[in-house]
Amino acid sequence: MTRRPDIMADREDDPDSRTGLAxxxxxxxxxxxxxxxxxxxxxxTPMEFVVHILERFFGLxxxxxxxxxxTVHKKGLAVVGVFSFEIxxxxxxxxxxxxxxxxxxxxCTMEKE
Ligand code: TYC
Numbered sequence: 001m002t003r004r005p006d007i008m009a010d011r012e013d014d015p016d017s018r019t020g021l022a023x024x025x026x027x028x029x030x031x032x033x034x035x036x037x038x039x040x041x042x043x044x045t046p047m048e049f050v051v052h053i054l055e056r057f058f059g060l061x062x063x064x065x066x067x068x069x070x071t072v073h074k075k076g077l078a079v080v081g082v083f084s085f086e087i088x089x090x091x092x093x094x095x096x097x098x099x100x101x102x103x104x105x106x107x108c109t110m111e112k113e
Contacts, residue, residue, distance in 0.1 A: 033112055035088035036079045039072045039095075040107040047073065049104055054080060057094050082113060 037058075039050065047069055054065035058081050071078040083091065088110040099106035 032084055034082050035085055035110045036113050037081050037083060037088050037091050037108065037110050038077050038079050039068075040077045040109065041072050041075075042105050042107065045099065045104040045106040049099075049102065050106065053095055053098060053106070057091055057098075 039054075050069040050072065051062065051065045054060045054068055055062060058065075060068065060080075068078050068080055081088075081091065092108050092110050095106070095108035099108075
């Protein structure tokens with residue numbers, strides 16, 4: 001009969017027993033990463049068009065939309081919302097498609113928070 005070397009004599013369901021290293025089971029649930037959706041300023045897209053986009057795709061009131069549009073206009077960009085990857089991707093695509101169809105150069109991007 002062939003004898004197993006001692007090094008192999010660990011229980012097969014315990015990967016730590018041979019190395020002496022202990023691992024712990026993680027019980028914490030990882031939250032999915034969030035993504036900032038940002039609008040960028042440009043010199044050509046009309047202010048009312050940007051306000052309309054913020055109302056239509058981001059559910060902002062007219063006053064909130066106007067405020068964020070002005071922030072983008074003055075500072076160059078602003079975060080308009082924070083979403084899961086898939087929602088952020090959809091918002092960016094909706095804004096870019098709507099702007100393109102109206103022939104405005106408005107840019108919308110996303111970035112991991
Ligand atoms: N700067 C534009 C203008 O003066 C307005 C504007 C605001 C454009 C926000 C883009 O994301 C933007 N007409």
